[in-house]
Amino acid sequence: TLTNPLSSVLTGIPAGSYGSGNSWMESLFHVQNTPFPNLYWATTSWNMGAAFWPLIFVPLTESSGRMPGYFVAYIILIISLFPSAFAQNYATLVVTRFFGGGASSVSINIVGGSISDVWYGDKARSLPMSLFGLTSVIGIALGPFVGSAIVAIHKSSPWRWIFYVQIIYLTGLLPIFWLVLKETRADVILARRARKIRKETGRPIYAEAELDNTSMWRNVQISFERPTRMLLTEPVVAFFTLWISFAWGILYLFFSSVVQTFSSNYGMNSLQTGTIQLAISVGALIGTVINPLQDILYQHSARRNTENPGKPIPEARLYTSVGGSLLFAGGLFWYGWASMPSVPWIVPTLGIGACGIGIYSIYMAVVNYLTDAYEKYAASALSAASLGRNSFGAFLPLASYELFETLGYGWAGSLLGFVGIALSVVPVVLIWKGPEIRRRSPFMREATFATDEDDEFDAGVEKDAEDGGENGAATCRPSR
Structure with missing residues (x-):
């Protein structure tokens, strides 16, 4: 681990x-x-x-x-x-x-x-x-x-x-x-074991993955089609992708803007500006220390879940991210308006650290919520978010020099901060209307239904495998 x-x-x-x-x-x-x-x-x-x-x-x-x-x-x-x-x-x-x-x-x-x-x-x-x-x-x-x-x-x-x-x-x-x-993938491990048993005993025992005839090309095709379809048809995926993409773009924007602001305002060299950017890592570390609080809030939400009693509410994954997202936006204002020669260098650096806390908080909220809400389709939802955030990381920083030179450091930071505030509405809406949104989502409904079926299936897997071993071909299925 x-x-x-x-x-x-x-x-x-x-x-x-x-x-x-x-x-x-x-x-x-x-x-x-x-x-x-x-x-x-x-x-x-x-x-x-x-x-x-x-x-x-x-x-x-x-x-x-x-x-x-x-x-x-x-x-x-x-x-x-x-x-x-x-x-x-x-x-x-x-x-x-x-x-x-x-x-x-x-x-x-x-x-x-x-x-x-x-x-x-x-x-x-x-x-x-x-x-x-x-x-x-x-x-x-x-x-x-x-x-x-x-x-x-x-x-x-x-x-x-x-x-x-x-x-x-x-x-x-x-x-x-x-x-x-x-190797950690359960179906691959089971397939290897099944092949070994067949070789040693001659018994027709197969792993579930071996009976799946889906071609490799079809898997790749699904990997492209489903995330794209979810981006276009699932508002949650679309807005979460915008949310994390902007934060990820800012992470890369700092690579150029920190050099630009700290070298011109404070005469710092490459090593010094590189050291300043450690503030992002420090912020992410602080976010990690705070994250157990989010986990506690998430687990406790199971007590008031009337929709699925005993199971945590997916939207409870977002509680601390609201504050984290606002801190991220505030850090952009802080960084922009504090970036001037008359202000000590530590002040804008603290703004960068605040952004680091926010970036980590947003990242964890997106990963955890999409995983919980989409379950069966979590990989596709996360692929859509990954496609968006890396694309923003690719192109947003190209505007860094013109943005800060044309608007000035303060107003450039403000423009980015206002975008951050606007996107902070995303988790608030999910916390407020989450159950209703999930009921309207075909992907979320199907994922939840499939999970319930899997739980019922798991109860009989062991007996089915034993019966198959006696009377015919046994199927080994990864345990949940």
Whole structure:
């Protein structure tokens, strides 16, 4: 459980560390980075890979298992860093980072799935998912600090050393992950056991997954179609995607805006601005400490659930996120209006930290609510949200320079803050009208109905398997 979040951090760092070498790449590759941040296109390509690769490759792990998919993605990430490290032109960076971002996102998605496999139930999964949410945010947020530290240490071709160091630690940890991480997908484990039993005994025992004739291509097709359909037809998915996408876009916007504001207002160098961005990680850590309160509120909601007695209310996942979302919006106002030479640097830094708390809170609320509300279709709902947030992370920061230069730091922060306030209405509406919205949603209704059927089926699985073993082919089904 601890190894999985660690790998999430390590594979996320390359997303944000790249920008620390901008001044050297601008000179070497003759890329003009002002007034338009052309060097950010390499981060845009990273995020577009992160947006689309999971839709294609994560479904392939349905039959092969999580660990083969994880290690293939991990190795592709390492391989993609080599041409980036030795690039002789900027186009090479843009292309190779598309592959790196895609591979990184696939590996992180698989890590999240592995945690859900191992820890079943709200209480058991609470802490592991909280840690995974933390590492998902700080893995990206640590990037600028790690990159700027490498640049500060290596004076000869420092931007290349950003990639060299990543190659070294990712390659060095590969055998450790290989030894520690094990397959967690239940149907794949059962299929392996069933094949072993057939080979040893000759008995016709099959895992349920082996009897599923759905083709790999059909799984990929569903992986594209269902999230898209849910984005277009499910208001909850659409608005939650907007909510998390804006927060994720701001996370990447800080990569460029912090350098812009703190270097011009306070004369800070690359290492200093990278250190300032640690405030996002500190904020996410504070959010993790607060998160158990949200879990307590969620569990206690079962006492007043008249719709499904004894089961927590899905909207109870959103209680602390209302405050977190408003704190996120307030942090944007804070950061914008405090970013002036006459105000000590720590003041806008605290605003960034407030945003970090909010980003973590929003991320956890979206992941947990979509998982609870859509159950059977949670993977598709989360894929839709992931597609949106990585797309915002790809393009929103491209407007950073013009936004802050044209409007000024205060009004640029205010514009972003007002958008944040508007999106804070999303969890409020769900808390207020959640049951009614869920009753009107065909996906939520079907997911709930399917779950009830599964619970009834589980009661007879063991007896059915025994009868099959005596009289015919037995079917092994993953336990819930």
